[in-house]
Amino acid sequence: MSPVIEARGLVKRYGRFAAVDGIDLTVEKGEVFGLLGPNGSGKTTTILLLLGLTEPTAGSISVLGLDPLRQPLAVKRRVGYLPDQIGFYDHLTAWENLAFTARLAGLISKEAQGRIADALGRVRLTEVAHRRVATFSRGMRQRLGLAEVLVKQAEIAILDEPTSGLDPQSTQELLDLIRELAAEGVTFVLSSHQLAMMQTICGRVALFRRGRVGLVGRVEDLTANVLGGTFRIEVEIEKADLVKVLAGVPHVSGLTRLQDERWRVDAAADVRADIARRIIGAGGALHSITMSQTTLDEVYVRFFEGENHDVAA
């Protein structure tokens, strides 16, 4: 494991208000790491701290082994940042915008030409390379943002709401590109409220709550932590009392009646075979037994609903 981002005890205060209130974060090389949380929970402030765009009140940050505050230019050179509204020069073409990026990255012209052509090819913008960016759709702008990451060969890309406003196909294309680049070792930090998208792309996510990271981990692990069961099994039965049938079955953590004979079982393991055997053994009729994946959406809703229960570690 080689961490590319490490934050310890990070605090950012505005006056007496702590926008970031003691965050510890470790992101490994090649990870796709998600920042989630309600508006105002501190995600953007954390990103600004990582980029050296604002000064921490306390704590330490290391990005690619650099201190963003002391070495902001080195960090900017090696980290790509795509804010919600990516700022391109609209009156310039895609190619010209990337040429500008290349110049800032200190590339000589010949090397820049090759990289720009390759990057535009990878993000499928070759055909519109010489069109003004003002005419680009949001999906094209997002892809051009990733082309920038490619041109400067950024090792980390931080993307804010990368798929908001994109149609399903453009979303898919962007996510495929992110996956490809992550497989090549680029580390991604994504901040988004689109939970279903985050669940498909992020290896780990951090749930922010009032300036702190309440939970961090793989979605499956958060599920176990927040919902008490990783596996959700739906059972449709007849002529059996599921409450009695399941009494004492190992790994079962919850039972909810959804409709007359439809039940949901929460369990810490895949206990479908065991459940089926017991229902038949009790003389019941088993109409269906299916397992559904818990969504990040449910984890999120339950986590923030549970403010008073304080499920956070």
Ligand SMILES: Nc1ncnc2c1ncn2[C@@H]1O[C@H](COP(=O)(O)OP(=O)(O)OP(=O)(O)O)[C@@H](O)[C@H]1O
């Ligand atoms: N420059 C500032 N001065 C004062 N307060 C600020 C400043 N920047 C951010 N804040 C406050 O810090 C808190 C955290 O803001 P931040 O933008 O980090 O939240 P966020 O999680 O990114 O929210 P969103 O999901 O809306 O992007 C908010 O209450 C915000 O009002």
